[in-house]
Amino acid sequence: MDKNAISVPRVVPRKIKEKYAVQSPRLVTTDEFLAPGHRACIGCGEALAVRLACKALGANVIIVTATGCIEIISSQLPWTSWRVPWIHTLFENTAAVASGIEAGLKTMIRKGKRPDKDVKIAVMAGDGGTSDIGIQALSGALERGHDFLYLCFDNEAYMNTGIQRSSATPFGASTTTAPAGKKSIGQTTWKKNMPAIAAAHDIPYVATACPSYPFDLMDKVAKGIATKGPAYIHILSVCPTGWRSATDLTIRIGSLAVETGIFPLYEIEDGKYKLSIDFPKLRPVNDYLKLQGRFRHLAEETLNEIQHRVEEEYAKLMAKVALTKGLNE
Amino acid sequence: MTKRVGIEISQAIGEAVKLANIDVVASYPITPQTHIVEHIAELVADGELDAAYIAVESEHSAMSACLGASAVGARAFTASAGQGLELMHEVLYVASSMRLPVVMAVTNRALSSPLSVWGDHSDAMAVRDTGWIQIFTENGQEVVDNVLCAFRIGEDQRVLLPVMIHLDGFHLSHMIEPIYMPEQSEVDKFIPPYQHPLPLNPDKPITMGAFGPPFIYSETKKAQEVNLTAAKEVILQCWKEFASIFKRYYHPVETYHSEGAKVLLLTMGSFSETAMIAIDTMRKEGKNVGLVKLRLWRPFPFYEIRQAVSHAEVLIVLDRALSFGGPAGPVCSEIKAALYNEDKKPKIISFVGGLGGRDITPDGFGEIIDRGIEISRTGSQQEFEMYGVRG
Ligand SMILES: Cc1ncc(C[n+]2csc(CCOP(=O)(O)OP(=O)(O)O)c2C)c(N)n1
Ligand code: SF4
Numbered sequence: 177m178d179k180n181a182i183s184v185p186r187v188v189p190r191k192i193k194e195k196y197a198v199q200s201p202r203l204v205t206t207d208e209f210l211a212p213g214h215r216a217c218i219g220c221g222e223a224l225a226v227r228l229a230c231k232a233l234g235a236n237v238i239i240v241t242a243t244g245c246i247e248i249i250s251s252q253l254p255w256t257s258w259r260v261p262w263i264h265t266l267f268e269n270t271a272a273v274a275s276g277i278e279a280g281l282k283t284m285i286r287k288g289k290r291p292d293k294d295v296k297i298a299v300m301a302g303d304g305g306t307s308d309i310g311i312q313a314l315s316g317a318l319e320r321g322h323d324f325l326y327l328c329f330d331n332e333a334y335m336n337t338g339i340q341r342s343s344a345t346p347f348g349a350s351t352t353t354a355p356a357g358k359k360s361i362g363q364t365t366w367k368k369n370m371p372a373i374a375a376a377h378d379i380p381y382v383a384t385a386c387p388s389y390p391f392d393l394m395d396k397v398a399k400g401i402a403t404k405g406p407a408y409i410h411i412l413s414v415c416p417t418g419w420r421s422a423t424d425l426t427i428r429i430g431s432l433a434v435e436t437g438i439f440p441l442y443e444i445e446d447g448k449y450k451l452s453i454d455f456p457k458l459r460p461v462n463d464y465l466k467l468q469g470r471f472r473h474l475a476e477e478t479l480n481e482i483q484h485r486v487e488e489e490y491a492k493l494m495a496k497v498a499l500t501k502g503l504n505e
Numbered sequence: 506m507t508k509r510v511g512i513e514i515s516q517a518i519g520e521a522v523k524l525a526n527i528d529v530v531a532s533y534p535i536t537p538q539t540h541i542v543e544h545i546a547e548l549v550a551d552g553e554l555d556a557a558y559i560a561v562e563s564e565h566s567a568m569s570a571c572l573g574a575s576a577v578g579a580r581a582f583t584a585s586a587g588q589g590l591e592l593m594h595e596v597l598y599v600a601s602s603m604r605l606p607v608v609m610a611v612t613n614r615a616l617s618s619p620l621s622v623w624g625d626h627s628d629a630m631a632v633r634d635t636g637w638i639q640i641f642t643e644n645g646q647e648v649v650d651n652v653l654c655a656f657r658i659g660e661d662q663r664v665l666l667p668v669m670i671h672l673d674g675f676h677l678s679h680m681i682e683p684i685y686m687p688e689q690s691e692v693d694k695f696i697p698p699y700q701h702p703l704p705l706n707p708d709k710p711i712t713m714g715a716f717g718p719p720f721i722y723s724e725t726k727k728a729q730e731v732n733l734t735a736a737k738e739v740i741l742q743c744w745k746e747f748a749s750i751f752k753r754y755y756h757p758v759e760t761y762h763s764e765g766a767k768v769l770l771l772t773m774g775s776f777s778e779t780a781m782i783a784i785d786t787m788r789k790e791g792k793n794v795g796l797v798k799l800r801l802w803r804p805f806p807f808y809e810i811r812q813a814v815s816h817a818e819v820l821i822v823l824d825r826a827l828s829f830g831g832p833a834g835p836v837c838s839e840i841k842a843a844l845y846n847e848d849k850k851p852k853i854i855s856f857v858g859g860l861g862g863r864d865i866t867p868d869g870f871g872e873i874i875d876r877g878i879e880i881s882r883t884g885s886q887q888e889f890e891m892y893g894v895r896g
Pocket of ligand 1: 222243244245246267268301302303304305306329331333334335336337342
């Protein structure tokens with residue numbers, strides 16, 4: 177183990193605990209907009225995240241979904257799990273479809289062809305549909321400033337097609353197209369920083385979230401959907417099937433991703449960075465990695481490399497928080 | 506009666522789209538289509554057309570944005586050609602399969618490589634099976650009239666299908682022609698407001714675009730096929746009503762001196778106008794030749810084609826696209842298939858020409874017809890011949 181690794185008992189995130197919502201869970205709606213009975217694997221973090229996000233979005237929304245797990249688990253003709261208007265067309269074009277919906281609604285309201293109701297628009301796509309094949313359409317829609325919320329459910333690979341690597345797959349993970357082998361550690365590239373790419377479009381709201389922190393996630397989705405203009409939330413979604421992890425550890429693994437600093441929770445509001453949970457000390461990344469079969473093959477040397485990188489990235493994020501501290505005040 | 510105005514056909518499409526009072530236009534530049542979306546941009550900028558103008562970042566997104574707009578009940582239009590049409594290929598299937606009546610003008614263009622911005626029908630043939638209603642046009646007036654008809658046909662509750670209006674790149678898109686532009690009041694009467702029966706709306710949540718496992722996929726496709734085939738009746742009705750108001754007549758298959766002609770030439774698009782000149786000349790020379798023009802490409806007008814050509818001895822089909830390694834030009838293959846089981850049918854000769862913007866002159870059409878007659882007698886070693894090509 178790296179001598180620099182910090183080992184602390186499970187940290188209770190102070191900020192979150194202080195939130196009113198945590199103490200009043202009954203304020204969360206009992207309405208389910210993603211109906212039970214969908215086809216997700218046991219312990220699917222993505223399905224949980226979608227369910228929570230839907231609670232925050234409410235009923236007055238149109239959801240555009242990309243091809244991928246979310247679509248496949250929730251829609252099979254002649255059934256549907258959706259209790260809100262929902263459209264799926266293709267894999268890489270969700271942001272463009274949302275652009276058309278937004279433009280269509282706005283114009284029809286202006287021309288008196290639809291009642292003047294502020295219907296919200298949310299996109300739901302996987303990391304492949306977002307950071308790889310859909311990045312062009314997403315960039316276009318963010319740049320054009322359409323009023324919609326884009327939710328990327330990041331399970332760190334193309335799961336629907338069988339755990340192929342994406343640009344969001346973390347360094348060292350074994351996937352079916354970047355498998356660990358005698359001469360490979362699996363993924364040899366570092367995870368693409370998609371929230372930073374979204375933020376580079378100077379959109380009003382960017383955030384990261386994880387269903388292990390359900391109230392934080394719902395708060396952010398509520399904020400994102402209320403934002404005028406484009407908003408982007410990147411949601412780490414534990415996938416037991418693809419991560420080779422125990423199905424009863426989904427919540428725990430999500431928490432560890434945050435506690436180790438591998439997936440920090442933060443918001444960028446009008447350019448101002450804000451950590452959602454500030455840990456006095458980060459846990460060693462191996463606490464997180466060792467629970468997942470996809471990292472099982474990693475030697476200590478690689479683990480150290482990952483630890484080092486995580487600390488570096490975390491420091492960069494903290495620097496951005498410090499740099500933008502006085503902004504918009 | 507309205508006045509005829511001299512206008513570039515691309516601009517006239519913009520004017521037609523304005524008359525149709527569209528809600529959303531998605532635009533991406535590609536020659537020879539760009540003048541269309543540029544003109545629409547001007548109309549929007551000047552407040553003459555109240556529409557959302559989405560300057561998307563690709564044709565894939567252009568068609569995708571149109572899907573979204575149409576799914577909430579907005580009237581959506583885009584235009585494309587060549588590589589752009591190819592880039593939106595997979596999206597085209599979704600528009601028809603999800604019954605979203607988007608209207609698109611396609612200024613037909615050759616496909617790379619080598620890059621060619623000039624016209625032929627390669628792009629149209631590549632999207633043949635996308636499930637869109639597809640209409641070919643010969644001149645500016647036909648383009649304007651059929652763009653208007655496209656909205657009415659596609660949005661008809663019995664149809665609800667996207668419609669492509671094909672016009673030849675440059676040969677039509679960049680021509681200035683005298684065109685009758687209908688009055689707004691006439692168009693308002695002719696095209697009722699678009700009402701999707703089940704648009705995306707929180708008041709009545711529906712699921713659009715669920716996936717289809719093997720036990721149901723075939724049924725969805727059969728429904729789509731039945732629907733597209735049945736759309737022909739509505740198309741015919743629309744053209745009939747158009748004629749009663751505007752006194753201009755459109756038919757799935759049109760003919761020129763074809764009655765009683767022993768030899769027929771079949772063309773599609775703007776080349777038909779040049780071919781008519783050739784037919785006139787040959788008729789003066791005493792040759793018994795005629796012309797058949799295919800306007801409605803999808804749904805394919807089997808009945809009308811059989812009616813139009815079965816009496817002839819020789820039918821020469823000119824394609825402006827190649828089906829590499831295939832049995833004939835793509836249009837000719839379909840004509841052959843449509844006639845194969847008929848008792849009385851002409852010999853069918855396939856020519857491919859006019860690729861990548863190459864002209865065929867009236868004399869050229871004369872040569873094609875003469876050579877076609879010769880092949881009908883002597884036969885040919887080739888499945889089809891390419892006209893006017895070196896090497
Ligand atoms: C153009 C296109 N390419 C490939 C596919 C195949 N495909 C469908 S879903 C999928 C993976 C989705 O991965 P991701 O976006 O990460 O979502 P997940 O399933 O992991 O939630 C792929 C590759 C497709 N449907 N369309
Ligand atoms: S593969 Fe992963 S993301 Fe997809 S349904 Fe199963 S657990 Fe969820």
